Amino acid sequence: MDVLESLAPERSPDRGKRPSNRVTTICRAIQTAIAEQRLMPGTRLSEDQLGGIFGASRTLVRAALQSLARDGVVVLTRNKGAAVARPTVEDARALFEARRIIEAATVSRAALRVTAADIATLEALVKRGRDALDTQDRGRAIRMSGEFHLAIARMAKQPVLHEFLSELVARSSLVIALYGHSAHSECGDAEHAGLIDILRNRDPALATATMIRHLDHIEADLDLVQQPPEARPLSDILRASSGAD
Amino acid sequence: MDVLESLAPERSPDRGKRPSNRVTTICRAIQTAIAEQRLMPGTRLSEDQLGGIFGASRTLVRAALQSLARDGVVVLTRNKGAAVARPTVEDARALFEARRIIEAATVSRAALRVTAADIATLEALVKRGRDALDTQDRGRAIRMSGEFHLAIARMAKQPVLHEFLSELVARSSLVIALYGHSAHSECGDAEHAGLIDILRNRDPALATATMIRHLDHIEADLDLVQQPPEARPLSDILRASSGAD
DNA sequence: GCGACGATGATCGTATACAATCCAGCCCTC
Protein backbone atom coordinates (compact mmCIF):
# COMPACT_ATOMS: atom_id res chain seq x y z
CA MET A 1 0.00 0.00 0.00
CA ASP A 2 2.65 2.49 1.03
CA VAL A 3 4.64 1.82 -2.09
CA LEU A 4 1.60 2.12 -4.24
CA GLU A 5 0.50 5.24 -2.51
CA SER A 6 3.29 7.11 -4.21
CA LEU A 7 2.25 6.22 -7.68
CA ALA A 8 -1.47 5.69 -7.61
CA PRO A 9 -2.58 9.27 -6.92
CA GLU A 10 -0.49 10.80 -9.66
CA ARG A 11 -1.03 9.57 -13.14
CA SER A 12 1.84 11.54 -14.68
CA PRO A 13 3.00 15.08 -13.93
CA ASP A 14 -0.75 15.57 -13.82
CA ARG A 15 -1.05 16.70 -17.41
CA GLY A 16 -3.12 19.52 -18.67
CA LYS A 17 -6.36 18.59 -17.09
CA ARG A 18 -6.58 20.68 -14.02
CA PRO A 19 -10.30 21.41 -14.39
CA SER A 20 -11.68 20.41 -11.03
CA ASN A 21 -10.96 17.34 -9.04
CA ARG A 22 -14.39 15.91 -9.39
CA VAL A 23 -14.09 15.08 -13.05
CA THR A 24 -10.70 13.59 -12.33
CA THR A 25 -12.32 11.44 -9.69
CA ILE A 26 -14.91 10.21 -12.13
CA CYS A 27 -12.27 9.57 -14.77
CA ARG A 28 -10.14 7.59 -12.42
CA ALA A 29 -13.02 5.51 -11.15
CA ILE A 30 -14.06 4.55 -14.64
CA GLN A 31 -10.52 4.02 -15.77
CA THR A 32 -9.76 1.76 -12.85
CA ALA A 33 -12.93 -0.18 -13.43
CA ILE A 34 -11.87 -0.67 -17.02
CA ALA A 35 -8.34 -1.61 -16.05
CA GLU A 36 -9.71 -4.22 -13.68
CA GLN A 37 -12.15 -5.41 -16.27
CA ARG A 38 -15.18 -4.78 -14.17
CA LEU A 39 -16.36 -2.57 -17.00
CA MET A 40 -16.27 -4.64 -20.13
CA PRO A 41 -15.86 -3.35 -23.67
CA GLY A 42 -19.11 -2.26 -25.20
CA THR A 43 -20.77 -1.26 -21.95
CA ARG A 44 -22.97 1.74 -22.51
CA LEU A 45 -22.17 4.69 -20.28
CA SER A 46 -25.18 6.92 -19.96
CA GLU A 47 -24.49 10.40 -18.73
CA ASP A 48 -27.49 10.47 -16.43
CA GLN A 49 -26.64 7.10 -15.02
CA LEU A 50 -23.07 8.05 -14.24
CA GLY A 51 -24.21 11.37 -12.87
CA GLY A 52 -26.47 9.54 -10.47
CA ILE A 53 -23.74 7.17 -9.42
CA PHE A 54 -21.20 9.85 -8.72
CA GLY A 55 -23.61 12.47 -7.49
CA ALA A 56 -22.58 14.90 -10.15
CA SER A 57 -24.40 16.67 -12.90
CA ARG A 58 -24.09 15.71 -16.51
CA THR A 59 -21.68 18.57 -17.05
CA LEU A 60 -18.98 16.86 -15.07
CA VAL A 61 -19.76 13.44 -16.40
CA ARG A 62 -19.50 14.73 -19.93
CA ALA A 63 -16.13 16.26 -19.25
CA ALA A 64 -14.93 12.97 -17.84
CA LEU A 65 -16.23 11.00 -20.77
CA GLN A 66 -14.62 13.33 -23.25
CA SER A 67 -11.34 12.94 -21.48
CA LEU A 68 -11.64 9.17 -21.52
CA ALA A 69 -12.59 9.28 -25.17
CA ARG A 70 -9.41 11.18 -25.81
CA ASP A 71 -7.57 8.33 -24.14
CA GLY A 72 -9.26 5.89 -26.44
CA VAL A 73 -10.90 3.82 -23.73
CA VAL A 74 -14.34 5.20 -24.42
CA VAL A 75 -16.03 5.90 -27.70
CA LEU A 76 -18.48 8.73 -28.14
CA THR A 77 -21.16 8.42 -30.77
CA ARG A 78 -23.08 11.49 -31.64
CA ASN A 79 -26.56 11.47 -30.17
CA LYS A 80 -25.99 7.97 -28.96
CA GLY A 81 -23.72 8.49 -26.06
CA ALA A 82 -20.65 6.87 -24.68
CA ALA A 83 -19.59 3.27 -24.43
CA VAL A 84 -16.50 1.45 -23.34
CA ALA A 85 -14.38 1.02 -26.46
CA ARG A 86 -14.19 -2.27 -28.30
CA PRO A 87 -10.82 -2.28 -29.99
CA THR A 88 -10.66 -4.19 -33.24
CA VAL A 89 -8.05 -6.77 -34.02
CA GLU A 90 -6.13 -4.18 -36.04
CA ASP A 91 -6.32 -1.77 -33.13
CA ALA A 92 -4.88 -4.45 -30.91
CA ARG A 93 -1.95 -5.12 -33.21
CA ALA A 94 -1.19 -1.45 -33.67
CA LEU A 95 -1.43 -0.99 -29.95
CA PHE A 96 1.17 -3.60 -29.17
CA GLU A 97 3.43 -2.41 -31.93
CA ALA A 98 3.34 1.04 -30.39
CA ARG A 99 3.95 -0.39 -26.96
CA ARG A 100 7.02 -2.23 -28.15
CA ILE A 101 8.44 0.96 -29.60
CA ILE A 102 7.71 3.11 -26.60
CA GLU A 103 8.54 0.60 -23.93
CA ALA A 104 11.76 -0.38 -25.61
CA ALA A 105 12.77 3.21 -25.04
CA THR A 106 11.45 3.57 -21.52
CA VAL A 107 12.95 0.38 -20.18
CA SER A 108 16.28 1.21 -21.73
CA ARG A 109 16.37 4.61 -20.06
CA ALA A 110 15.03 3.19 -16.83
CA ALA A 111 17.89 0.72 -16.76
CA LEU A 112 20.32 3.60 -16.76
CA ARG A 113 18.72 5.54 -13.96
CA VAL A 114 17.06 3.00 -11.74
CA THR A 115 17.53 3.40 -7.99
CA ALA A 116 17.21 0.97 -5.11
CA ALA A 117 13.90 2.53 -4.21
CA ASP A 118 12.71 2.00 -7.76
CA ILE A 119 13.59 -1.68 -7.56
CA ALA A 120 11.65 -1.93 -4.33
CA THR A 121 8.66 -0.30 -5.96
CA LEU A 122 8.73 -2.74 -8.82
CA GLU A 123 9.10 -5.71 -6.54
CA ALA A 124 6.17 -4.54 -4.49
CA LEU A 125 4.07 -4.27 -7.61
CA VAL A 126 4.92 -7.77 -8.69
CA LYS A 127 4.12 -9.07 -5.23
CA ARG A 128 0.79 -7.31 -5.22
CA GLY A 129 0.00 -8.77 -8.59
CA ARG A 130 0.87 -12.26 -7.36
CA ASP A 131 -1.29 -11.77 -4.30
CA ALA A 132 -4.16 -10.68 -6.45
CA LEU A 133 -3.79 -13.78 -8.56
CA ASP A 134 -3.70 -15.95 -5.48
CA THR A 135 -6.99 -14.51 -4.36
CA GLN A 136 -8.53 -15.01 -7.76
CA ASP A 137 -8.68 -11.28 -8.30
CA ARG A 138 -7.74 -11.37 -11.94
CA GLY A 139 -8.81 -7.79 -12.59
CA ARG A 140 -6.53 -6.48 -9.93
CA ALA A 141 -3.69 -8.59 -11.19
CA ILE A 142 -4.07 -7.10 -14.63
CA ARG A 143 -4.06 -3.63 -13.23
CA MET A 144 -0.92 -4.34 -11.22
CA SER A 145 0.73 -5.58 -14.33
CA GLY A 146 -0.11 -2.32 -16.06
CA GLU A 147 1.19 -0.37 -13.11
CA PHE A 148 4.44 -2.25 -13.38
CA HIS A 149 4.97 -1.08 -16.92
CA LEU A 150 3.98 2.44 -16.03
CA ALA A 151 6.34 2.47 -13.08
CA ILE A 152 9.20 1.66 -15.40
CA ALA A 153 8.20 4.49 -17.69
CA ARG A 154 8.16 6.81 -14.73
CA MET A 155 11.65 5.73 -13.79
CA ALA A 156 12.81 6.58 -17.27
CA LYS A 157 12.10 10.17 -16.34
CA GLN A 158 10.47 10.72 -19.67
CA PRO A 159 7.10 12.28 -18.88
CA VAL A 160 6.00 12.37 -22.50
CA LEU A 161 6.46 8.68 -23.06
CA HIS A 162 4.97 7.92 -19.69
CA GLU A 163 1.90 9.81 -20.61
CA PHE A 164 1.56 8.01 -23.91
CA LEU A 165 2.13 4.68 -22.32
CA SER A 166 -0.57 5.25 -19.75
CA GLU A 167 -3.00 5.59 -22.64
CA LEU A 168 -1.72 2.42 -24.20
CA VAL A 169 -1.86 0.44 -20.99
CA ALA A 170 -5.43 1.50 -20.46
CA ARG A 171 -6.37 0.34 -23.91
CA SER A 172 -4.48 -2.88 -23.41
CA SER A 173 -6.89 -3.83 -20.67
CA LEU A 174 -9.69 -3.62 -23.17
CA VAL A 175 -7.82 -5.71 -25.67
CA ILE A 176 -7.09 -8.34 -23.08
CA ALA A 177 -10.68 -8.31 -21.93
CA LEU A 178 -11.83 -8.90 -25.48
CA TYR A 179 -9.24 -11.27 -26.82
CA GLY A 180 -7.44 -12.82 -23.88
CA HIS A 181 -8.31 -16.45 -23.33
CA SER A 182 -8.61 -15.89 -19.67
CA ALA A 183 -5.91 -18.32 -18.65
CA HIS A 184 -2.99 -16.09 -17.74
CA SER A 185 -2.86 -13.28 -20.24
CA GLU A 186 -0.75 -10.30 -19.26
CA CYS A 187 0.10 -11.77 -15.91
CA GLY A 188 3.70 -12.40 -16.73
CA ASP A 189 4.86 -12.41 -13.16
CA ALA A 190 7.95 -14.37 -13.97
CA GLU A 191 8.89 -12.12 -16.83
CA HIS A 192 8.37 -9.07 -14.70
CA ALA A 193 10.60 -10.51 -12.05
CA GLY A 194 13.21 -11.24 -14.65
CA LEU A 195 12.99 -7.69 -15.86
CA ILE A 196 13.63 -6.44 -12.37
CA ASP A 197 16.84 -8.41 -12.21
CA ILE A 198 17.99 -6.98 -15.49
CA LEU A 199 17.19 -3.47 -14.38
CA ARG A 200 19.08 -4.05 -11.17
CA ASN A 201 22.11 -4.89 -13.28
CA ARG A 202 21.56 -1.77 -15.36
CA ASP A 203 21.74 -3.53 -18.66
CA PRO A 204 19.81 -1.36 -21.13
CA ALA A 205 20.27 -3.56 -24.17
CA LEU A 206 19.13 -6.71 -22.45
CA ALA A 207 16.30 -4.83 -20.80
CA THR A 208 15.09 -3.63 -24.17
CA ALA A 209 15.23 -7.05 -25.77
CA THR A 210 13.51 -8.64 -22.81
CA MET A 211 10.77 -6.05 -22.75
CA ILE A 212 10.05 -6.54 -26.41
CA ARG A 213 9.87 -10.28 -25.97
CA HIS A 214 7.63 -9.82 -22.98
CA LEU A 215 5.23 -7.71 -25.01
CA ASP A 216 5.40 -10.24 -27.81
CA HIS A 217 4.37 -12.92 -25.37
CA ILE A 218 1.42 -10.93 -24.15
CA GLU A 219 0.28 -10.32 -27.68
CA ALA A 220 0.84 -13.92 -28.68
CA ASP A 221 -1.32 -15.02 -25.78
CA LEU A 222 -4.23 -13.17 -27.27
CA ASP A 223 -6.83 -14.80 -29.39
CA LEU A 224 -7.03 -12.20 -32.08
CA VAL A 225 -10.06 -13.57 -33.82
CA GLN A 226 -13.21 -13.40 -31.77
CA GLN A 227 -14.83 -11.13 -29.21
CA PRO A 228 -17.23 -11.86 -26.36
CA PRO A 229 -20.92 -10.91 -26.25
CA GLU A 230 -21.96 -7.57 -24.93
CA ALA A 231 -21.66 -6.27 -21.42
CA ARG A 232 -23.13 -6.14 -17.97
CA PRO A 233 -25.59 -3.83 -16.19
CA LEU A 234 -22.98 -1.29 -15.07
CA SER A 235 -24.78 0.50 -12.27
CA ASP A 236 -22.94 -0.49 -9.15
CA ILE A 237 -19.84 -1.86 -10.82
CA LEU A 238 -18.10 1.44 -10.46
CA ARG A 239 -18.47 2.47 -6.88
CA ALA A 240 -16.33 -0.21 -5.35
CA SER A 241 -13.21 1.10 -6.95
CA SER A 242 -12.65 4.74 -6.15
CA GLY A 243 -10.63 4.80 -2.99
CA ALA A 244 -10.01 1.10 -2.66
CA ASP A 245 -6.73 0.55 -4.33
CA MET B 1 -3.70 22.11 -52.77
CA ASP B 2 -5.31 18.95 -54.10
CA VAL B 3 -2.63 16.87 -52.48
CA LEU B 4 -3.07 18.63 -49.20
CA GLU B 5 -6.78 18.33 -49.40
CA SER B 6 -6.51 14.65 -48.71
CA LEU B 7 -4.68 15.02 -45.47
CA ALA B 8 -5.72 18.30 -43.97
CA PRO B 9 -9.30 17.42 -43.07
CA GLU B 10 -8.44 14.24 -41.22
CA ARG B 11 -6.10 14.51 -38.32
CA SER B 12 -5.91 10.74 -37.69
CA PRO B 13 -8.64 8.12 -37.89
CA ASP B 14 -10.53 10.88 -36.16
CA ARG B 15 -9.92 9.65 -32.65
CA GLY B 16 -12.44 9.41 -29.90
CA LYS B 17 -13.66 12.92 -30.03
CA ARG B 18 -16.84 12.75 -31.98
CA PRO B 19 -18.71 15.25 -29.79
CA SER B 20 -20.05 17.66 -32.34
CA ASN B 21 -18.27 19.28 -35.17
CA ARG B 22 -18.39 22.71 -33.69
CA VAL B 23 -15.95 22.01 -30.93
CA THR B 24 -13.73 20.30 -33.46
CA THR B 25 -13.86 23.45 -35.54
CA ILE B 26 -12.83 25.56 -32.60
CA CYS B 27 -10.07 23.14 -31.72
CA ARG B 28 -8.69 23.14 -35.19
CA ALA B 29 -8.78 26.90 -35.52
CA ILE B 30 -6.85 27.37 -32.32
CA GLN B 31 -4.48 24.55 -33.10
CA THR B 32 -3.71 25.93 -36.53
CA ALA B 33 -3.17 29.37 -35.10
CA ILE B 34 -0.73 27.88 -32.64
CA ALA B 35 0.99 25.83 -35.30
CA GLU B 36 1.45 28.94 -37.38
CA GLN B 37 2.58 30.90 -34.37
CA ARG B 38 -0.08 33.51 -34.64
CA LEU B 39 -1.04 32.51 -31.13
CA MET B 40 2.06 32.78 -29.03
CA PRO B 41 2.81 30.85 -25.85
CA GLY B 42 1.30 32.45 -22.80
CA THR B 43 -1.62 34.04 -24.57
CA ARG B 44 -4.65 34.00 -22.32
CA LEU B 45 -7.67 32.29 -23.84
CA SER B 46 -10.79 33.57 -22.16
CA GLU B 47 -13.84 31.40 -22.60
CA ASP B 48 -16.15 34.32 -23.19
CA GLN B 49 -13.80 35.88 -25.66
CA LEU B 50 -13.46 32.71 -27.67
CA GLY B 51 -17.17 32.14 -27.47
CA GLY B 52 -17.71 35.55 -28.97
CA ILE B 53 -15.22 34.97 -31.73
CA PHE B 54 -16.65 31.64 -32.76
CA GLY B 55 -20.26 32.42 -32.05
CA ALA B 56 -20.54 29.58 -29.59
CA SER B 57 -21.44 29.33 -25.97
CA ARG B 58 -18.91 28.71 -23.27
CA THR B 59 -19.98 25.10 -23.15
CA LEU B 60 -18.44 24.38 -26.52
CA VAL B 61 -15.43 26.55 -25.93
CA ARG B 62 -14.73 24.74 -22.70
CA ALA B 63 -14.88 21.39 -24.41
CA ALA B 64 -12.44 22.61 -27.01
CA LEU B 65 -10.06 23.99 -24.43
CA GLN B 66 -10.13 20.79 -22.45
CA SER B 67 -9.30 18.85 -25.54
CA LEU B 68 -6.42 21.15 -26.35
CA ALA B 69 -5.22 20.93 -22.79
CA ARG B 70 -5.17 17.19 -23.17
CA ASP B 71 -2.91 17.71 -26.17
CA GLY B 72 -0.61 19.81 -24.07
CA VAL B 73 -0.87 22.94 -26.19
CA VAL B 74 -3.04 24.75 -23.69
CA VAL B 75 -2.78 24.89 -19.93
CA LEU B 76 -5.82 25.16 -17.69
CA THR B 77 -5.44 26.83 -14.34
CA ARG B 78 -8.26 26.45 -11.92
CA ASN B 79 -10.29 29.63 -11.62
CA LYS B 80 -7.85 31.39 -13.84
CA GLY B 81 -8.69 30.01 -17.20
CA ALA B 82 -6.79 28.77 -20.18
CA ALA B 83 -3.64 29.99 -21.82
CA VAL B 84 -1.42 28.78 -24.60
CA ALA B 85 1.18 26.55 -23.00
CA ARG B 86 4.72 27.75 -22.39
CA PRO B 87 6.84 24.62 -22.43
CA THR B 88 9.88 24.72 -20.22
CA VAL B 89 13.35 23.87 -21.40
CA GLU B 90 12.99 20.42 -19.88
CA ASP B 91 9.68 19.98 -21.66
CA ALA B 92 11.38 20.87 -24.89
CA ARG B 93 14.14 18.34 -24.43
CA ALA B 94 11.73 15.58 -23.43
CA LEU B 95 9.60 16.47 -26.40
CA PHE B 96 12.37 16.03 -28.91
CA GLU B 97 13.58 12.89 -27.26
CA ALA B 98 10.11 11.46 -27.65
CA ARG B 99 9.93 12.64 -31.22
CA ARG B 100 13.17 10.91 -32.08
CA ILE B 101 11.87 7.66 -30.66
CA ILE B 102 8.51 7.81 -32.33
CA GLU B 103 9.63 9.22 -35.64
CA ALA B 104 12.48 6.77 -35.92
CA ALA B 105 9.77 4.13 -35.92
CA THR B 106 7.36 5.89 -38.24
CA VAL B 107 9.89 6.78 -40.88
CA SER B 108 11.28 3.28 -40.87
CA ARG B 109 7.86 1.79 -41.45
CA ALA B 110 7.00 4.45 -43.97
CA ALA B 111 10.08 3.56 -45.95
CA LEU B 112 8.77 0.03 -46.32
CA ARG B 113 5.31 0.95 -47.48
CA VAL B 114 5.66 4.23 -49.29
CA THR B 115 3.83 4.59 -52.61
CA ALA B 116 4.34 6.92 -55.53
CA ALA B 117 1.35 8.94 -54.40
CA ASP B 118 2.91 9.27 -50.97
CA ILE B 119 6.08 10.62 -52.48
CA ALA B 120 4.06 13.15 -54.42
CA THR B 121 2.28 14.21 -51.28
CA LEU B 122 5.55 14.76 -49.47
CA GLU B 123 7.03 16.70 -52.35
CA ALA B 124 3.99 18.90 -52.47
CA LEU B 125 4.34 19.63 -48.78
CA VAL B 126 7.96 20.61 -49.15
CA LYS B 127 7.09 22.82 -52.06
CA ARG B 128 4.34 24.52 -50.11
CA GLY B 129 6.71 25.09 -47.26
CA ARG B 130 9.26 26.61 -49.56
CA ASP B 131 6.64 28.86 -51.10
CA ALA B 132 5.57 30.00 -47.68
CA LEU B 133 9.14 30.85 -46.82
CA ASP B 134 9.52 32.77 -50.05
CA THR B 135 6.54 34.88 -49.17
CA GLN B 136 7.85 35.52 -45.69
CA ASP B 137 5.06 33.43 -44.20
CA ARG B 138 7.13 31.80 -41.54
CA GLY B 139 4.16 30.51 -39.59
CA ARG B 140 2.82 28.65 -42.56
CA ALA B 141 6.23 27.25 -43.30
CA ILE B 142 6.45 25.84 -39.81
CA ARG B 143 3.05 24.28 -40.14
CA MET B 144 3.97 22.71 -43.46
CA SER B 145 7.05 21.27 -41.86
CA GLY B 146 4.90 19.70 -39.18
CA GLU B 147 2.53 18.36 -41.79
CA PHE B 148 5.47 16.74 -43.52
CA HIS B 149 6.36 14.77 -40.43
CA LEU B 150 2.74 13.84 -39.85
CA ALA B 151 2.34 12.71 -43.42
CA ILE B 152 5.20 10.30 -42.94
CA ALA B 153 3.58 8.94 -39.81
CA ARG B 154 0.39 8.45 -41.72
CA MET B 155 2.23 6.53 -44.39
CA ALA B 156 3.61 4.24 -41.73
CA LYS B 157 0.03 3.05 -41.27
CA GLN B 158 0.44 3.19 -37.55
CA PRO B 159 -2.52 5.21 -36.30
CA VAL B 160 -1.40 5.12 -32.69
CA LEU B 161 1.98 6.63 -33.36
CA HIS B 162 0.46 9.11 -35.77
CA GLU B 163 -1.87 10.29 -33.12
CA PHE B 164 0.92 10.68 -30.60
CA LEU B 165 3.07 12.48 -33.06
CA SER B 166 0.38 14.97 -33.90
CA GLU B 167 0.43 15.96 -30.24
CA LEU B 168 4.17 16.29 -30.30
CA VAL B 169 4.23 18.31 -33.49
CA ALA B 170 1.71 20.71 -32.05
CA ARG B 171 3.82 21.20 -28.98
CA SER B 172 6.91 21.59 -31.08
CA SER B 173 5.46 24.74 -32.58
CA LEU B 174 5.29 26.21 -29.12
CA VAL B 175 8.83 25.24 -28.36
CA ILE B 176 10.06 26.77 -31.58
CA ALA B 177 8.07 29.91 -30.93
CA LEU B 178 9.66 30.24 -27.54
CA TYR B 179 13.20 29.14 -28.15
CA GLY B 180 13.82 29.31 -31.88
CA HIS B 181 16.11 32.16 -32.86
CA SER B 182 13.91 33.04 -35.73
CA ALA B 183 16.49 32.47 -38.42
CA HIS B 184 15.48 29.17 -39.94
CA SER B 185 14.42 26.86 -37.15
CA GLU B 186 12.50 23.79 -38.17
CA CYS B 187 12.48 24.80 -41.80
CA GLY B 188 14.79 22.05 -42.93
CA ASP B 189 13.62 22.05 -46.48
CA ALA B 190 16.81 20.48 -47.70
CA GLU B 191 16.69 17.75 -45.09
CA HIS B 192 13.08 17.04 -45.90
CA ALA B 193 13.92 16.75 -49.55
CA GLY B 194 16.75 14.39 -48.70
CA LEU B 195 14.38 12.30 -46.65
CA ILE B 196 12.06 12.00 -49.61
CA ASP B 197 14.86 10.58 -51.71
CA ILE B 198 15.68 8.05 -49.05
CA LEU B 199 12.06 7.04 -48.75
CA ARG B 200 11.83 6.67 -52.49
CA ASN B 201 14.68 4.19 -52.28
CA ARG B 202 12.92 2.36 -49.46
CA ASP B 203 15.89 2.34 -47.18
CA PRO B 204 14.50 2.05 -43.64
CA ALA B 205 17.81 2.10 -41.81
CA LEU B 206 19.07 5.19 -43.56
CA ALA B 207 15.69 6.84 -43.21
CA THR B 208 15.75 6.27 -39.48
CA ALA B 209 19.25 7.62 -39.05
CA THR B 210 18.49 10.63 -41.19
CA MET B 211 15.29 11.41 -39.36
CA ILE B 212 17.05 11.29 -36.02
CA ARG B 213 19.75 13.60 -37.27
CA HIS B 214 17.13 15.91 -38.70
CA LEU B 215 15.41 16.15 -35.33
CA ASP B 216 18.74 16.67 -33.66
CA HIS B 217 19.36 19.59 -35.96
CA ILE B 218 16.04 21.17 -35.17
CA GLU B 219 16.69 20.81 -31.48
CA ALA B 220 20.22 22.10 -31.80
CA ASP B 221 18.93 25.17 -33.59
CA LEU B 222 16.94 26.10 -30.52
CA ASP B 223 18.16 28.53 -27.97
CA LEU B 224 17.21 26.59 -24.91
CA VAL B 225 17.81 29.30 -22.38
CA GLN B 226 15.47 32.24 -22.72
CA GLN B 227 11.87 32.91 -23.61
CA PRO B 228 10.19 35.94 -25.16
CA PRO B 229 7.87 38.36 -23.35
CA GLU B 230 4.19 37.70 -23.22
CA ALA B 231 1.72 37.66 -26.04
CA ARG B 232 -0.50 39.63 -28.35
CA PRO B 233 -4.12 40.79 -28.25
CA LEU B 234 -5.62 37.55 -29.59
CA SER B 235 -9.07 38.65 -30.67
CA ASP B 236 -8.97 38.53 -34.42
CA ILE B 237 -5.86 36.38 -34.73
CA LEU B 238 -7.93 33.26 -34.93
CA ARG B 239 -10.53 33.83 -37.57
CA ALA B 240 -8.22 34.01 -40.53
CA SER B 241 -7.23 30.38 -40.24
CA SER B 242 -10.22 28.08 -40.33
CA GLY B 243 -10.92 27.26 -43.94
CA ALA B 244 -8.03 29.08 -45.49
CA ASP B 245 -5.53 26.46 -46.27
C1' DG C 1 3.65 58.78 1.45
C1' DC C 2 3.04 53.99 1.88
C1' DG C 3 1.06 49.68 3.05
C1' DA C 4 -2.91 46.91 4.26
C1' DC C 5 -7.61 45.98 3.82
C1' DG C 6 -12.09 45.73 1.61
C1' DA C 7 -15.12 46.36 -2.38
C1' DT C 8 -15.77 45.43 -7.15
C1' DG C 9 -15.35 43.32 -11.50
C1' DA C 10 -14.07 39.58 -14.26
C1' DT C 11 -13.62 34.76 -14.90
C1' DC C 12 -14.35 30.18 -14.06
C1' DG C 13 -17.05 25.85 -11.90
C1' DT C 14 -21.31 23.65 -11.76
C1' DA C 15 -26.07 22.87 -12.33
C1' DT C 16 -30.13 23.07 -14.78
C1' DA C 17 -33.31 24.01 -18.75
C1' DC C 18 -34.61 23.56 -23.34
C1' DA C 19 -34.02 21.86 -28.15
C1' DA C 20 -32.62 18.32 -31.38
C1' DT C 21 -31.85 13.71 -32.46
C1' DC C 22 -32.38 8.91 -32.33
C1' DC C 23 -34.48 4.44 -31.10
C1' DA C 24 -38.28 1.37 -30.10
C1' DG C 25 -42.60 -0.06 -30.12
C1' DC C 26 -47.19 0.34 -31.91
C1' DC C 27 -50.59 0.89 -35.20
C1' DC C 28 -52.21 1.07 -39.64
C1' DT C 29 -52.23 -0.50 -44.26
C1' DC C 30 -51.68 -3.84 -47.76
Next chain:
DNA sequence: GAGGGCTGGATTGTATACGATCATCGTCGC
Protein backbone atom coordinates in the same frame (compact mmCIF):
# COMPACT_ATOMS: atom_id res chain seq x y z
C1' DG D 1 -49.24 -11.86 -41.35
C1' DA D 2 -45.68 -8.68 -42.90
C1' DG D 3 -43.97 -4.21 -43.86
C1' DG D 4 -43.77 0.64 -43.35
C1' DG D 5 -44.75 4.89 -41.16
C1' DC D 6 -45.64 7.30 -36.97
C1' DT D 7 -45.53 8.60 -32.36
C1' DG D 8 -43.54 8.53 -27.54
C1' DG D 9 -39.72 8.11 -24.65
C1' DA D 10 -35.06 8.44 -23.73
C1' DT D 11 -30.63 10.49 -24.47
C1' DT D 12 -27.56 13.72 -26.00
C1' DG D 13 -26.32 18.76 -27.77
C1' DT D 14 -26.23 23.41 -26.52
C1' DA D 15 -27.24 27.47 -24.03
C1' DT D 16 -27.86 29.99 -20.04
C1' DA D 17 -28.05 31.02 -14.97
C1' DC D 18 -26.12 31.21 -10.58
C1' DG D 19 -22.49 30.69 -7.17
C1' DA D 20 -17.50 30.65 -6.05
C1' DT D 21 -13.00 32.19 -6.58
C1' DC D 22 -9.45 35.32 -7.83
C1' DA D 23 -7.36 39.72 -9.35
C1' DT D 24 -7.53 44.59 -9.27
C1' DC D 25 -8.08 48.96 -7.64
C1' DG D 26 -9.53 52.42 -4.45
C1' DT D 27 -9.67 53.84 0.10
C1' DC D 28 -8.46 54.13 4.74
C1' DG D 29 -5.34 54.16 8.50
C1' DC D 30 -0.76 54.64 10.05
